[in-house]
Amino acid sequence: MDTLRAMRTFVRTVELGSLSSAAREYGTTQPTVSKLLAQLERHLAVRLFERSTRGLTPTEQGQRFYRDAKLVLEQFDAAVSGVQGMTGQASGLLRINAPVALGQYRLNAMVQQFLAAHPGMEIELILNDRFVDLVEEGVDLAFRLGGSLPPDAIGRHLATIPRMLVAAPAYLARRGAPAQPADLPAHDFVRFAWTPGATIDLFSEGEQRQVETASRYRVNNALAIREALALGSGIGLCPEWLVRDLLDSGELVRVLPGWSARPQDLYLLYPSRQYQPLRTKLFIEFATGQLATLPGFDRAAA
Template sequence: MDTIRSLQYFVRAVELGSLSAVAREHGTTQPTVSKVVAALEESLGVRLLERSTASLSPTVQGRRFYERARGVLEEYAEAVADARGQTRTASGLLRVNAPVALGQFRLNALVQEFLRRYPEIEIELILNDRMADLVEEGVDVALRLGGDLPPNAIARRLGASPRYLVAAPSYLKGRAPLRRPEDLAAHDYIRYAWLASGDKVELGDGARTVAVETRGRFRVNNALAIRESLALGAGIGLCPAWLVQDLLDARKLRRVLPKWRGTPQELNLLYPSRRYQPLRARLFMDFVRERLAGFEG
């Protein structure tokens, strides 16, 4: 069995969703492609594709094998180019995952700049606030906020953004003044839902750290909703600079207790813990590291 050809046929079958399309692309016949893929399945002892008269799709095992096989083919192509003294052009699909707010305020513009630089690369940017399983979901690169990272990934720290207490001038007008952290207990505090620390907030002024209890009637599991609620005058919140700096600059928000800050929010670049990374992924990671170095406001 020609292993490389078998992998090529299988990978393209998953991507094109048709054995006939693979045959046309490779200048052969559909029965030939079907025979090669069937031989690959037999050698592995696993069914890789579900076939019907109307469609073709990978099985669960087939999807997992596809991700690895795609990497093998890309590594092989780079090895061939290197042996021939050629420089491969970065191309293909790159799957990137990031939190919603970070994607909107920072990453989306960087992706557009990256695509202009590398016209043969495609990017599928998936924005969600849950922790994605990079291997199971076929993610090439992920950006994650905070220090709670998955065990099956390699992380590279990009930086940390300071966190400020902020509120809208309309909220602060006519309310009890804030002179020390404990005064937060008398105010409406807006926070992220499901925090392990609950209503307790840890603040520092450079010399000491205090933990204070807050109160609030509104909690939400989305940073954009927190940002909007604060701008609408719903209360006080502790936010990373990257999320609210534009509103501070426009004076739509003000810093509260400016001598006190929360623990900085870390930003990490993650990729699956497999040895090989395609050229497009390595280029994207280098690009993001350069653009977000020191990650602050």
């Protein structure tokens, strides 16, 4: 029996909660996973799972073995990383989660550069806008934009990103440019569909204003908002990384340039500070360096 393989399969089965989920992750079949776990139970001479029609539940011995096995696997991965680090070579799969727009617009190209520099690596870039549980979903690294983080979150603050009001010159020519925050309710405001309410907070030299906005168009994707604004659909509140190139080209201009919203923080989260594989460490270093060169990411404030 391949003990390490069996231990990895056992750990992920516990974390994912089912044989089928573990089988999908490892690209194999459910019977194969079941057979491997049965071999591990015979080898240990203990029952690791209670099996029922509702699924799998770790026994008391299974819970204890899960904690110990996870630690052993982390230590093994750290030992492998140490050896690989002597040659600078990295291999294996890295699963990365990120918000959809950030992944499509900024991270996709970055990942391609990283893969070109590390031919032994594989990367799964999983894009969605929900807050995933890194351990339960087998994610090695997760980019997070804005919002509060869980108290037990482990990671690195990468950048602080300015957020500003922008619109297309054609829209402003048609509707007029607001001269003060109080003028905004009379304009079409393009915003995220899932944003609660239509009130925005604006700041200028220590002064704060709360402004109600009216949105005829709401969409749950930042790239769609970017395109809608460039087409002249209205005024939007955007992070600088999303619109910096359009501002530089003149396709968008700042509205109320003396006013800004609260900045957006970018974090890179990982499941543990200890026993990070070489591939994880290399990507963290690479991503940190790359973001410092991209427009719209204020590294000085990070």
